[in-house]
Amino acid sequence: MKVRISDDALALACGADAVAAAFEAAGAEVERTSSWGMHWLEPLVDIDGIGYGPVAVEDVTSIVSGQGASLSIGAIADHPFIARQQRLTFARAGKTRSLSLADYEATGGWVGLQQARQLGSDAFIDALIASGLRGRGGAGFPAGVKWRTVAHAKADQKYIVCNADEGDSGTFADRMVMEGDPFQLIEGMAIAGFAVGATKGYVYIRSEYPHAIQKMQAAVQACAHLIAPFDVEIRVGAGAYVCGEETSLLNSLEGKRGEVRAKPPLPALEGLFGKPTVVNNVLTLATVPWIMAHGAQAYADYGMGRSRGTMPIQIAGNVRYGGLFETAFGITLGELVAEIGGGTATGRPVRAVQVGGPLGAYHPPGQFDTPFDYESFAEIDGLIGHGGLVVFDDSVDMAKQARFAMEFCAAESCGKCTPCRLGSTRGLETLDRILAGENIAQNLALVEDLCDTMKFGSLCALGGFTPYPVLSAIKHFSEDFGER
Secondary structure, eight states: OEEEEEOOHHHHHTTHHHHHHHHHHTTOEEEEEOOOSBGGGOSOEEETTEEEOSOOGGGHHHHHTTOOGGGEEEEGGGSHHHHTOOOSTTTTTTTSOTTOHHHHHHTTTTHHHHHHHHHOHHHHHHHHHHHTOBOTTTTOOBHHHHHHHHHHSOOSOOEEEEEEOOOSTTOOHHHHHHHHOHHHHHHHHHHHHHHHTOOEEEEEEETTOHHHHHHHHHHHHHHHHHHTTOEEEEEEEOOOGGGGSHHHHHHHHTTSOOOOOOSSSOTTTSOGGGSOEEEEEHHHHHHHHHHHHHOHHHHHTSEETTEESEEEEEEEESOSSOEEEEEETTOBHHIIIIIISOSOSSSSOEEEEEESSTTSOEEOGGGTTOBSSHHHHHHTTOOOTTSEEEEEETTOOHHHHHHHHHHHHHHHOOSOSHHHHHHHHHHHHHHHHHHTTSSHHHHHHHHHHHHHHHHHHOSSHHHHHTHHHHHHHHHHOGGGGOOO
């Protein structure tokens, strides 16, 4: 009997190692793979395509003896959570061993790099622009436009920097790529290096991801000969949220304080060590090999409007079926929460969903018909960011959630610009007065005015996006802020 069990960090946290050891003790052959992304079922055991989960050590004997039907979810590929997805970036999820070059090559690995080399730099960048791929880190800037700027810049050295500082609440897709399919990310970086004329790349990973760091380091060593002359180095960040902003990240890479740089100049012209630099997040770079292997039009056929392709959406919070759901842009927020996520884990009504991390807006059920794409969310004063959804039931206090956003910004601000540094501190003080019932109407007006200043005056998205959760909470859940 061959048993496949994920060695993803979440699976490990749920006891996957102990379950794997129990199967080995029972005489089974155990293979550790990437995660399917059905996190509520971890540890998920795959035996000839049939899934069992969540499996505890005491369940192993009955499964080995054929008595574990009560734990079976049937064929994993046919499970509604998986069957409804359109997996491109996560096509290998749950199917391959993360550090097996043989598995990677057998499933189309390195084909994208070969195709890019055959096309040549200009033709490849044209294809990337035609695919419609936009940065998946939050800003949604067209990846090909950024790459073309770097390609045309004149310099003796250029760099590719992968932003793996995944700090948003409810997000884990970057981690799943690095732990489950690291060669795909490295291939994407190598393609980027070829396209723009860079021979050096850095992956900046937050220190809270020890398993991802280990996997990436091992993967870089294993495939170095396949991507030469491009060279990849793994760097570990100290965990400052602001280092998710590209210029703060570059400062940190250079050994400086992680604080925002004023723009211009853009990193594409003067980035790492003052050289032209492509900075993209994990999901953006990991998607490039699929586009090169299957064609720009094949990717652009997914999605809607200016939001082309697929988005790995991370469903978390108070939800029954939390996990990774990759699908084309256009699915509604309500479908993601009610049908895919199964509603709240508590069984209580959904009151709000925060989309886009701790600085994303709170959306009430009245906005659940909104298509999941960049422009549709912008129209309702929201942002999809890195694709993280955090679900709240009707027991949540939205005034306290607004306070948390200001507190978070005050704690994580790099301190360089006044609107973010002082605005968040004064905003926190004002919200505390509101929660205490002091001059509610006047203080709410003050908070709204302060948010306007932060939104348009901050140097980066940390201060600029903090108004989204605060203002959306005030707008949609005003009853939680007391009488006006």
